[in-house]
Ligand SMILES: [Zn+2]
């Protein structure tokens with residue numbers, strides 16, 4: 001059975017790209033849905049390397065307009081056109097993103113082969129920006145040098161699971177299976193009413209993923225994302241460089257762990273490391289002094305929950 005939640009890290013380093021250090025981008029899978037979050041330089045190459053089908057990306061969420069989070073967007077948009085994509089693509093990001101992209105399109109080829117939509121964000125409080133039958137996406141206002149949002153992806157409760165053996169033993173016609181999965185009781189031909197709970201299992205509990213990069217330590221994040229299955233929180237610095245957090249609008253590994261602890265999340269994923277550090281294990285060690293379940297993002301890593 002495929003996992004409900006998967007996160008493929010395409011890039012997780014701060015600032016300029018290196019040979020094996022890509023700037024921020026990741027792919028989130030929730031059941032059959034796929035979302036691209038941030039789109040640093042080189043994202044389309046990383047998508048290829050990680051065998052992510054371009055056609056499955058219909059929504060791209062950009063946190064803020066620093067280059068290490070969106071310089072790959074123009075490349076992705078253009079390549080989709082070269083591949084003659086026809087399915088619509090929607091970009092979510094700070095106000096101004098539409099102008100940046102449309103100006104480049106205007107001065108080059110002038111159009112895309114598919115409908116390109118923008119949802120520009122300006123609100124400083126959380127707002128629901130996307131919703132369908134599987135998931136709700138809410139902004140997480142961050143504290144950075146420029147206007148920035150994280151994104152909170154919350155899966156909706158799925159259908160009940162049919163106990164197929166019991167259903168067959170009771171000779172229930174498969175025409176009723178959908179009704180049963182949606183919680184309906186069944187009346188047999190002899191008039192016996194079968195309670196839904198007797199022929200179904202509870203659905204798996206819904207999962208959720210909070211993406212927070214880039215941000216200085218902001219306690220309100222923990223309030224908003226209580227109980228999330230996984231939190232990706234930037235950890236640009238170790239505590240030894242905490243004095244750099246305020247001027248740059250970034251966090252330490254310890255501060256990321258404090259958010260994870262206060263939010264009672266299931267898992268903390270660290271990323272957006274400054275390239276000054278050679279040993280990523282130090283981030284994990286520092287975070288684990290505050291919060292137990294810490295994972296280190298690295299390019300090409302896949303997390304499933
Ligand atoms: Zn950044």
Ligand SMILES: [Zn+2]
Pocket residue numbers: 064066144214
């Ligand atoms: Zn930034």
